[in-house]
Amino acid sequence: MLWIASLWLLWASSILGAPVNKQRQKVLLISFDGFRWDYDRDVDTPNLDKMAKDGVKALYVTPPYLTITSPTHFTLLTGRYIENHGVIHNMWFNTTTTEKMPYYQTLFINEWWDNGTLPIWITAQRQGLKAGSLHFPGTASSYQGQVAMVREWEPPLYNYKNETTWRENTDKVMGWFRDQDLDFISFYFGEPDGTGHRYGPDSPERQEMVKQVDRTVGYIRQSAEQHGLSGHLNIIITADHGMSTVYRNGLVEEITLTKIPGFSFGDLSFHLVDYGPSGMLLPKPGMLEKVYNALKGAHPHLHVFKKEEMPERLHFAKNDRILPIILWADPGYVINGYFPVQFNKGEHGFDNEDMEMKPFFRAVGPAFHKNLEVGPFETVNIYPLMCHILGIQPEVNDGHLNATKHMLVTSATTRDKNMNLLQNVFTGLAAVAGFLVVVFIVMTSHKILKNKRKNKRSENSEHLPKNEKTKQTSL
Ligand SMILES: *[C@@H]1O[C@H](CO)[C@@H](O)[C@H](O)[C@H]1NC(C)=O
Ligand SMILES: *[C@@H]1O[C@H](CO)[C@@H](O)[C@H](O)[C@H]1NC(C)=O
Ligand SMILES: *[C@@H]1O[C@H](CO)[C@@H](O)[C@H](O)[C@H]1NC(C)=O
């Protein structure tokens, strides 16, 4: 009997003493700005290839419209289409005062970013996790008074191309995970966007920059390993939009608004043009029809929409910040106001159905399948995926786990881990209860045997009748 009891004890203690819950999984979300889905096709990318072999690769992903940096990054952080999160442009503007602020200054305008939708950092922290961000658009802003607990934004006139700095930043982020035990970090690189704009997506310069990105991907995974993180860190690498070659004068008839008969900037009280292939106009009172009719159909590659006529699929209308007339150009074209003022060889901001606007997607880590290539999905779905891995309740969003859950190793997901935890707790409790019962039996039978011996009526304890055992147990 004592022998059985000690076996129980051994079993129970082994279960209770074992680490019932493996360490919570972490997520690192990385964006390489403007990394088009097919940039790995004309360049050797051994590290990206290795990552695909060790994890998941999507053929491409579809960004939200408008395909520009701040709006699409905020979709990655919130899972909401741009009309729903409110960060509708890279630039802050006020139509009353006609003030505008460029991308970098806009990073520091809280009211621009904090427009009713919480980024994942805040949601994670409210649910007891720790979040950080390095250079990711939206990092410098506060949301309902809260900020990511560890954060860093780039100084003005930052050199976004320096590979040494990329490595220093990588080690810094891995240090945050290890030393401050962060659960989630978003990490931003400003390339290959800059090079794609300047030299065009088909240039050898862009190819060289993709090699630099690839080396950095290798460095990121190596650094994760060196920081002892590979066992519980999931790395998602994607981008905000792609890049398209711009056709220049001589090759095509450029879109210049003042050349369009019947159009006058005098009919507008505010406009956002000269920022690539998209534009928004606020006509003066009573001038909307005139402006609209002048522009509609004026150039074969210029699309002109009243806000309420915008195609539903673009999800870019239902927001007070979006102006009454929206313009966009076909790939290859940009919208100039009076005359061309910017001479980029590459641009983005086009229709998100255009293949050249699609970013890449890779993921590796304990939550993900290995060597799996999946079909395309919208980037709104990355947010619920990350929330699921982190085990947090997502905010209302426009994505769905359905779109990405086939990438996940189910046993590695947090929900399953919680189930395991629950199971372990129950088994543990059962073991303790079992142990107590056995101790009770042993003690009781021991006492009875002693009594029996005392009374000199002892026989062999093994021959105690079964029903007597049961009876004693039920005492
Ligand atoms: C724009 O500026 C006007 C005048 O200063 C101000 O009343 C208004 O609140 C501002 N609007 C926004 C959206 O900042
Ligand atoms: C969003 O910003 C607009 C001004 O651009 C403001 O009128 C509106 O109240 C803001 N909404 C929230 C929820 O912050
Ligand atoms: C890149 O960054 C490193 C380390 O911060 C610095 O020493 C180096 O001068 C930088 N190189 C360029 C070209 O800016």
Ligand SMILES: *[C@@H]1O[C@H](CO)[C@@H](O)[C@H](O)[C@H]1NC(C)=O
């Ligand atoms: C998710 O997938 C399940 C099973 O295929 C389906 O029943 C459900 O309607 C889907 N939900 C959404 C929002 O797509």
Ligand SMILES: [Zn+2]
């Ligand atoms: Zn961008």
